[in-house]
Amino acid sequence: MDATRQPKVLDREDSKLMDSDAPLITPQDPTIRRSPSSESTNLAERNAYPSTFGLWWREGLASLVTLAMMGAVVGTILPHQDKPLPEWPYWISINTVVLIYFIILKAVMACVLSKGLG
DSSP states (O other), X not given: OOTTSOOEEXXXXXXXXXXXXXXXXXXXXXXXXXXXXXXHHHHHHHTSSOOHHHHHHHHHHHHHHHHHHHHHHHHHHGGGTTSOOOOOGGGOOHHHHHHHHHHHHHHHHHHHHHHHHO
């Protein structure tokens, strides 16, 4: 076959190709190489419904961090209830620690709520 002449695909409705002297290739020809996009389409069809864990693992982890932060707040405040403020080093008070817990709690809850609303 001549390198300058490309084989043409046979179209059943196009009769002009039948008159051409170029070699014809039918769409069912096994020598036709399939494009990678058709293989990725098949892969996408197989993975059309990913597992629930694959979709929601970040939100589950964020929910566990939220519960841990709430437990940390209770665990920090409860032992010091009805007692004078303890003397902690570096001028850190219970209020500072609780504020840090709540900052983390708000950030993680915002991630979960934005995923749920969006």
